[in-house]
Amino acid sequence: MVPRLFLSVIFALVSIASALSSVDLATPHALVIYDPKVNNLNETESLSTSVSGLINSLENIYVVTYKTYDDENINLFYEDAVRFDHLVLLPSSKKAIGAKDAISQHKLLNFINQKGNVLVVGSVTSVLPDGLRTFLNELGIYPSPKNFKLIDHFNSAEGGKVKLSDELNVVKGNGIVSSIKNTEYEGSAALISNNEYIFPIIKSSATGFSAKKDIPAIEQDTTWTFGEQGFLAVGLQALNNARLTWVGSESLLDNEELSQWAFQQKNVLRLKFVEHYKSEAPEIRNPKLYRIKDQTIYAIGVTELVNGKWVPYEVTEEENQIQLSFKLLDPYQRLDLQPLGPIASTKGSEELDAFLYFANFTIPDHHGVFTFELNYKRNGLTYLVDKKVVTVRHLANDEYKRSWDIPNAWLYVASAFLVTVAWFLFVVNYIYVGKTDIKKKNI
């Protein structure tokens, strides 16, 4: 009896724990770190519309935790696991912060490496805490220091602000922002490195530059960016699809796409399934072994998150085609996947939630270990990466054509047969026919 009781207690505990954790995990957690001197989140009235808009949108979806930069009890991790899914870093007025170790460059990098998403908001008057600056620099984003601001004498607005326009300032093909909502900009700009995972979203115009405030002449030490090499909003999507967005001013937060993108609400793709099979044996899914010259079908289902719902993802532009490589060191085949149409990815479901793409091709006449490689990396979109390694074997000894099936071989088959017959006749002749002759002659 005792063990049974014990077991049931454990079972009860486990179920309680799982219930608790399921509650915890259902809604993502977000952490907002702010400086009350810049944005006092406790007094909603004092906040700018941009910031309050952001806070509201966070509150709607996530369990939000607020901490000030002075707080010493900030911790992004519980043991080694991340505690938050999303991190918002609002401007700070001080370089020195309470929890130095909690938001050090290593912790922040680790946060991203564990799929945490980050939104960093800059401003002219704020300073970046050292850890955060080092971290951004490490990624290749170099925001201008305190009191540097973007100036554009050709496109200026009231109060020393810069007037942004969609034509001059939105980076083509960024896939996130197509038009700027708040066109009056007062904020900093950043330089970015050639890191291939970073992509600019909003840039400065050719006539814009960022320099220290209130300095009449441009000098080397007092300027930061020049022309189109200055960026106002930058996105980074890491290989594990964690996202980071840096914006130079809170006014850009009016473009909700930016924060939505950062928090994985927009431009999120997912592979519902990846399958390959021989066309002659479609019932065996993802076989490990192929034979040379087999006819193969490769199919994927891609789905996109739109307004919290998974819907089929259809490629519209020619240059965004999804491609498949069939590789052994080098690609032997590189094919555009053909769209087939929306399908229901789960069995028995009527809901069309994924878009099917496929390729139908012949495996090359070369044995080896091949990889079906899908490597779809487009700016702003989740990376779709998949590798399926299969073995392509040679023909077995009994899979070649038989000699009588090859017309060229008939000559040889016939000659072999003729030689055998001739030899037999010769032996008969030698033993029986020839002997009598000799005897006769001898007689």
Add this chain to the structure above:
Amino acid sequence: MVEKTQLKVLGIKIETIRLLLRVIIFISVAGAAISSRLFSVIRFESIIHEFDPWFNFRATKYLVTHSFYEFLNWFDDRTWYPLGRVTGGTLYPGLMVTSGAIWHILRDWFSLPIDIRNICVLLAPAFSGLTAIATYFLTKEMKDSNAGLLAAIFMGIAPGYISRSVAGSYDNEAIAITLLMATFYFWIKAMKLGSVFYGTLTALFYFYMVSAWGGYVFITNLIPLHVFVLILMGRYTHRLYTAYSTWYALGTLASMQIPFVGFLPIRSNDHMAALGVFGLLQLVAFGDYVKSRIDSKQFKTFLVVSLVLVTSLGIGALFALTALGWIAPWTGRFYSLWDTNYAKIHIPIIASVSEHQPTAWPAFFFDTSLLIWLFPAGIYLCFQELRDEHVFVIIYGVLCSYFAGVMVRLMLTLTPVICVAGAIALSKLFDVYLDVVDLFKEEAEVTEGKEKEKKSTKQASKLPILPLLSRLLVMVFFTFYLFYFVLHCTWVTSSAYSSPSVVLASKNPDGTQNIIDDYREAYYWLRMNTPEDAKVLAWWDYGYQIGGMADRTTLVDNNTWNNTHIATVGKAMCSNEDVAYKILRQHDVEYVLVIFGGLIGYSGDDINKFLWMVRIAEGIWPEEVHERDFFTEKGEYKVDGDATKTMKESLLYKMSYYRFNELFSGRDGTDRVRNQSIPAANAPELNVIEEAFTSSNWIVRIYKVKDLDNVGRDLHQATAFEKQSDKQKRTRVIKRPSLELRE
């Protein structure tokens, strides 16, 4: 005469006793042969040795767990990644099929479920007993059964053969030598009798040999050469014709059934001698027939004309076909037999193998002891009699002496003929010196003839003391030599040839044995701690072992069929981290394994093999890899402070000496193999790989290849960032970075 044959001792026929004795001798010879090969099992354990045996073992396991059909068509995706290897079509299946058959017989017929590993380990000793018996029959054909018995015991314990057939040395040679001897015996028999039956048996054993070892080419050339020499000596007979034609036709057809051999017998130059002699034999037979029908004058003209015609046609056809590519030209291994420098210049991969090096002279004595000086005497005795079969021994002896001088591993094929010739010489000596009967017989006749009266008393005094004494002296000496031979063989076997090389043994200061088991430790680590489909990059020497012991996919292995792929691995080892990382990523490598002996003084490590890697890589990428860059300005090969920049930046160097100084508490370390000191300053740093495992004596070091950086930095930067402390000095002034323009 009739009475003599029915001589009886204790009521048993003398022939029966002889037979009984012979059987007892056979059993003891086999016993000696087998037991002297068990040193390795007793000293260490029942384990597969060295390199190639690990592949054979793995293939055997595949055979017994799959069907023969699957084995025959085996495409191995766990070696030569990502090329794979058509293993079923590129191996000699004889060995695996033999042990597979034994395993099935024991299990199905005798209900003895023996582990396949034990069968593999003990296969070579078991076959060595059969070799001894086959050698007996061969030598018996040369002289008599006395010589045969001597040859059998010599063959049983000669170190030259033991070196390749100790327990655990599960290699093709283990059964191939047995088959070699059997084939030769049946050939001699067939040639002597002109028998189709024995010719067929020769072909059958030849087929078995072809299925077991690439060295079958030796038979393919030796038998035709024998026939050719006999024809030149004017000893053509119909018996020879029958024997050779039977063997060649059947043997060639049979050998073509082995997938790895395929059409080689009619397309490769290595096999052309056999075909040529076959053709020649037909012509000679025809000439013989013509000769018997026409007078000698006409025949002479006929002979001259046809000889010129046939020779020019034959040579012309050979050249034309080779030029057209119908016949494969001689292989590199073959060229290196004639020109010992050929491999060094043209094929570094062949030259890099230690067993392809020329033999040192002491090795001959070491491997055969007294037989090496009995061998010429035996050959001399063969010349004295010079029957057809003696010609065979002479050719075999001369050819193999040369080959054994060129390549160490061919010592193996020389040993049998040394045993045969040595046995002939020794048995001749025994015949003369042991036979004291005629001494007494002469004496007796003399006494009978001269003085019939004085019988009993004077006979004793006229005992032939001097001849007896001289014989006794010779016998004592030779008994001593034979004793010494046995001692020598046992000593050589136990000290030199019984190490599995997977497990090393060393002596502690107090004389006890210390087992160094780093290889298995590391391979076991790989097996237990890495994903099942992990790809491991290591120099090709360790490919078979990683496949066999760690069961992980390798890029290259001891089946060196693709030089470019090996060169790729060599390039990864001798390039700097960035170049190497590209290669590692391209080949999906997850782990890199190096052998490092610098800590305990194990000289067969990768740094000592490094120049071969460089040379092989340079052969493919002469612009990128330069052997000269690895030598100092004085032309020395150094790993200490004077080592060149290329050397220090190479991946292999870094992997070998990474954290080496920590063992010397941060001071300069000492490499005990090269006796050079490794400076503590500028110790190697790794960026693209990280240390995963180092065995207890540092012989095997395994590194994990890092993934691409998650946020897109290069790995040098990422490593530097990892090392950066959180609490670095605060910079007051933030400076603008100098960046390249963003495209």
